[in-house]
Each structure stands twice: as structure tokens, then as C-alpha cells.
Amino acid sequence: AAGVIQSPRHLIKEKRETATLKCYPIPRHDTVYWYQQGPGQDPQFLISFYEKMQSDKGSIPDRFSAQQFSDYHSELNMSSLELGDSALYFCASSLDRFNEQFFGPGTRLTVL
Amino acid sequence: QQQVKQSPQSLIVQKGGISIINCAYENTAFDYFPWYQQFPGKGPALLIAIRPDVSEKKEGRFTISFNKSAKQFSLHIMDSQPGDSATYFCAASIRRGGADGLTFGKGTHLIIQP
Numbered sequence: 001a002a003g004v005i006q007s008p009r010h011l012i013k014e015k016r017e018t019a020t021l022k023c024y025p026i027p028r029h030d031t032v033y034w035y036q037q038g039p040g041q042d043p044q045f046l047i048s049f050y051e052k053m054q055s056d057k058g059s060i061p062d063r064f065s066a067q068q069f070s071d072y073h074s075e076l077n078m079s080s081l082e083l084g085d086s087a088l089y090f091c092a093s094s095l096d097r098f099n100e101q102f103f104g105p106g107t108r109l110t111v112l
Numbered sequence: 113q114q115q116v117k118q119s120p121q122s123l124i125v126q127k128g129g130i131s132i133i134n135c136a137y138e139n140t141a142f143d144y145f146p147w148y149q150q151f152p153g154k155g156p157a158l159l160i161a162i163r164p165d166v167s168e169k170k171e172g173r174f175t176i177s178f179n180k181s182a183k184q185f186s187l188h189i190m191d192s193q194p195g196d197s198a199t200y201f202c203a204a205s206i207r208r209g210g211a212d213g214l215t216f217g218k219g220t221h222l223i224i225q226p
Contacts, residue, residue, distance in 0.1 A: 004155075031211045042201055043156065045213030055211035090155050097210025100146065103155035 004104030021076040025093030032074040033092040050097040118217025131189040135202035142204040
């Protein structure tokens with residue numbers, strides 16, 4: 001079965017640089033969620049989109065922004081990167097906004 | 113303040129035994145409770161989920177027990193196998209407008225000994 005696709009899988013950036021993470025939801029899924037997971041931590045919800053509109057917002061820093069496009073893929077833009085932004089970033093998708101969330105394999109971001 | 117408290121932090125169970133992980137919550141507005149399994153370097157995988165209108169749900173070797181009055185829910189893994197060794201997260205969400213973010217527990221590192 002098709003799963004959530006995230007790219008890139010690994011990303012290395014310097015402090016103060018910018019990064020863009022991409023998420024391609026499972027086909028026919030119209031809802032996307034972003035989570036951040038630090039080493040040994042639980043996933044922290046950042047933001048979600050339903051039908052290209054921001055739906056719910058968690059602990060997303062002001063330096064981060066995200067959007068969902070007409071083909072339902074989503075991008076997380078991260079600016080002025082800090083060392084503390086090093087983490088796994090997961091995208092999840094669901095078949096409409098009230099269904100189960102299925103996670104992608106994640107993007108490992110390392111900020112040096 | 114952790115909204116979903118999970119215990120134990122780590123658990124060792126013999127092969128064939130029952131693994132039990134517990135979670136407690138304070139916010140009575142939570143109305144959806146999933147459990148996820150995560151292997152190192154991988155994304156969380158949905159195992160089973162429950163809503164407050166039922167007290168138990170079983171799927172294969174996995175069972176969720178839910179106690180609304182005590183604001184607790186637990187995961188039971190029957191006939192635990194070495195392949196079940198992973199980190200397990202309970203989670204909860206509040207149904208607002210939909211696409212609601214999950215609040216996770218701290219996780220339980222489960223080891224099944226052969």
C-alpha cells in the first residue's frame with residue numbers, strides 16, 4: 001500500500017540557514033500534519049492542513065511556516081535555523097480531517 | 113506539563129508474556145486515543161485506537177482498555193514476541209474543527225526477551 005512520502009530523508013544545514021521539507025500524503029488523503037521529534041522525545045505537533053487551509057496549530061515556532069498545495073502535498077519552511085531545531089520531522093496524512101493519522105518515514109534535520 | 117502521562121518508561125517482558133502499558137490524562141475534552149509503535153529511525157505506526165464510547169477494543173494481539181471515569185487507558189500486547197520490541201506511544205486529541213493534532217505520552221521502550 002502507498003505510504004506518506006517525505007523528502008529529503010536527511011538534511012544538514014548550518015545555523016541561520018533555511019530549510020524546506022516536503023510531504024506527499026497517501027493518495028486521496030486531503031489532510032496533512034507536521035510533527036517534530038527530538039532525540040529520545042515524543043513527537044510534538046506543529047501544524048495541520050485540511051483542504052489547503054490551516055486547520056490546527058501546535059507549538060510551531062514563528063520562524064517556521066507551512067502550506068498545503070492544490071495537489072495536497074505540503075511543505076514546511078524553516079528559517080534562521082538553530083541548533084535546537086535538529087530533530088526528526090514527521091509528516092502524517094489522513095483520509096479527511098476526522099480519520100486516523102498515518103505517519104511518513106521522517107526527515108532527519110541536522111543543524112551544525 | 114505533560115497532558116498525557118505514560119508508564120512505565122521501559123519494560124522488559126519474556127517471549128509469550130503479556131506487555132501492559134498505561135496512560136492517564138487530565139483533559140476530559142480528549143475524545144480520541146490512539147497507540148503508535150515506533151522502531152528506531154522510523155515513523156510512528158498506528159496500532160489501534162479507541163473513542164470514549166467503548167471500554168475495550170481488540171485487534172489481533174493488541175487490546176486497548178479504556179476507563180473514562182478514571183481517565184486512564186492501557187495497551188495490552190498478548191503473546192509478546194521479540195519483533196514487538198519497540199517504543200510505544202499513547203496519544204490523545206480533542207475533536208475541534210478536525211485535523212486536530214495529537215498529544216503524545218513520553219513513550220515506553222519495550223524489550224521482549226527470547
